[in-house]
Amino acid sequence: MPLHDEHKPLLANRTFDSDEEEADFDSTEKVHIVGVDDADSEDWTKTPPFSWKKLWLFTGPGFLMSIAFLDPGNLEGDLQAGAIAGYSLLWLLFWATAMGLLIQLLSARLGVATGRHLAELCRDEYPKWARLLLWVMAELALIGSDIQEVIGSAIAIKILSNGAVPLWGGVVITACDCFVFLFLENFGVRKLEAVFAVLIATMAMSFAWMFVDTKPNGVELLLAAFYGTDIASSIGLANAGQYLEEKYGGGLLPILYIWAIGLLAAGQSSTLTGTYAGQFIMGGFLNLRLKKWVRALITRSFAIVPTMIVALAFESSDDSLDVLNEWLNVLQSVQIPFALIPLLCLVSNEEIMGVFKIGTVLKMVSWLVAALLMLINGYLLLEFFSSEVNGWLFVSLVSVFTAAYVAFIIYLVSRGITFSNCLGFLHSKGSTNSGN
Structure with a gap:
C-alpha cells in the first residue's frame, strides 16, 4: 500500500547496513503503520476495529521486551531483595514495572511511527561527539x-554438569549463541521470536515446577523462603538452588537442577536478546556496513572478553560474583538517562513523529518519571559510592566522572528543550503567516 503523504517524511531517512538488507526491505519489509496503511478507502477519522491478527503481530516483540524483567541479573536482584527485605519492597517493584512499561510503550511508539530505532535517530539528531558518547554509554x-x-x-x-564444566567453560558455550542467533535469523524474525517464546515457557514451567515440588505452606510462602535466614545476606544465583535443595529436597527431579534449567533458559534468552540489541546499537550509531556475522562477532566480543576475565577471576568465589553483580547494576543504572532523555526528546518532536508525537499530559508524566528515575538512581549511587569508595585518588576520579556525567545530562535535556521551543516558534510563525 502506498504511504500517505503526511507519513512519507517519517521514513525518508531510513538507512541500511548492507545491500541485502535494503533489498529485503524493498521486497518484504515495507513499514506498515497499523490503522493508517490498511486501505486507501478506509475512513481515517475512525479508530480501526480491534484485531487479534494485528495483536499477534506485536506479540513477538513483546516476548523480547519481557526478557528485560527475567534475565539472571534481575533474578539475582529479586532474590536478594526478597531475602533481605521480605515484602517491604514490593511497592517499589510494582512502580518500577509500571514506569518500565511506560518507557517501553514510548519506544514502541517511536519505532512504529518512524520505522527506525533509537540509535538511528540519535545518529541523525545529535552532533558527532554526542552521538559517539551516546554509543559508548549504550555499549557499556x-x-x-x-x-x-x-x-x-x-x-x-556448571550446576547441570555437576561441576564438570567450569565457569569459564560455560562462558565459552554461551558465547556460541551468536552463531545460533545468526542461524535463526536466516529463517526470519518470527522464527527467532518463537525461540524466545519457548525459552520463556521453559522458565515459567521450571519455576512453577519448583513451586509445586516444594509444597510450601502458607506461612513459608508469606516469608519468600530465604527471608530471616542465615543465608539471606549472601544469597545469589550460585547458591540459591543448593539452598532450596537442602531445605525442600525434591521429587522426580532435584530442585537444584530445576532451578538450573530455569536459570539457563533465562540466561540464553537474554544473551540472544543482547546479541540482537548489539546489532542495532553498533549499526545505528556508527552506520557500519558490515556483514551480519562480522558485526555479530564484534559486538559479541565486546561482552564476552570481559566476561571471560570475570569468570577466570571469580571461578572459586561466589561471594565475589555477588559483589560484582552489584557493581554491574550500578553501571547499568548510570546509563539510563542516555537512552531515556533522547527517547523523550524524540517522541515529543513533531518533525520526527508527525501526528504521532505525544501530547502534553503524557509528556509531563514521562518527564516526571524520567526525573524520578534519575533522582532515585542518583541517591542510590551516592549511597553506594559513599560506602564502597575509599582513597583520595578513587574519590577524585569518581568526582570528575560525576561532574562530566551531570554536564552531559544537562546538555541532552537543554538540547531537547531548545529544539522543542524552536519548533514551536516556527510552527506558530507559519500559522501567523498563513493567517495573514
Missing part, C-alpha cells in the same frame, strides 16, 4: 548486562 550498558546474563548461563551449565 550492554556489556554490563551481558556479563550478568552470560555468567548466569555459565552458573547454570
Whole structure:
C-alpha cells in the first residue's frame, strides 16, 4: 500500500547496513503503520476495529521486551531483595514495572511511527561527539548486562554438569549463541521470536515446577523462603538452588537442577536478546556496513572478553560474583538517562513523529518519571559510592566522572528543550503567516 503523504517524511531517512538488507526491505519489509496503511478507502477519522491478527503481530516483540524483567541479573536482584527485605519492597517493584512499561510503550511508539530505532535517530539528531558518547554509554550498558546474563548461563551449565564444566567453560558455550542467533535469523524474525517464546515457557514451567515440588505452606510462602535466614545476606544465583535443595529436597527431579534449567533458559534468552540489541546499537550509531556475522562477532566480543576475565577471576568465589553483580547494576543504572532523555526528546518532536508525537499530559508524566528515575538512581549511587569508595585518588576520579556525567545530562535535556521551543516558534510563525 502506498504511504500517505503526511507519513512519507517519517521514513525518508531510513538507512541500511548492507545491500541485502535494503533489498529485503524493498521486497518484504515495507513499514506498515497499523490503522493508517490498511486501505486507501478506509475512513481515517475512525479508530480501526480491534484485531487479534494485528495483536499477534506485536506479540513477538513483546516476548523480547519481557526478557528485560527475567534475565539472571534481575533474578539475582529479586532474590536478594526478597531475602533481605521480605515484602517491604514490593511497592517499589510494582512502580518500577509500571514506569518500565511506560518507557517501553514510548519506544514502541517511536519505532512504529518512524520505522527506525533509537540509535538511528540519535545518529541523525545529535552532533558527532554526542552521538559517539551516546554509543559508548549504550555499549557499556550492554556489556554490563551481558556479563550478568552470560555468567548466569555459565552458573547454570556448571550446576547441570555437576561441576564438570567450569565457569569459564560455560562462558565459552554461551558465547556460541551468536552463531545460533545468526542461524535463526536466516529463517526470519518470527522464527527467532518463537525461540524466545519457548525459552520463556521453559522458565515459567521450571519455576512453577519448583513451586509445586516444594509444597510450601502458607506461612513459608508469606516469608519468600530465604527471608530471616542465615543465608539471606549472601544469597545469589550460585547458591540459591543448593539452598532450596537442602531445605525442600525434591521429587522426580532435584530442585537444584530445576532451578538450573530455569536459570539457563533465562540466561540464553537474554544473551540472544543482547546479541540482537548489539546489532542495532553498533549499526545505528556508527552506520557500519558490515556483514551480519562480522558485526555479530564484534559486538559479541565486546561482552564476552570481559566476561571471560570475570569468570577466570571469580571461578572459586561466589561471594565475589555477588559483589560484582552489584557493581554491574550500578553501571547499568548510570546509563539510563542516555537512552531515556533522547527517547523523550524524540517522541515529543513533531518533525520526527508527525501526528504521532505525544501530547502534553503524557509528556509531563514521562518527564516526571524520567526525573524520578534519575533522582532515585542518583541517591542510590551516592549511597553506594559513599560506602564502597575509599582513597583520595578513587574519590577524585569518581568526582570528575560525576561532574562530566551531570554536564552531559544537562546538555541532552537543554538540547531537547531548545529544539522543542524552536519548533514551536516556527510552527506558530507559519500559522501567523498563513493567517495573514
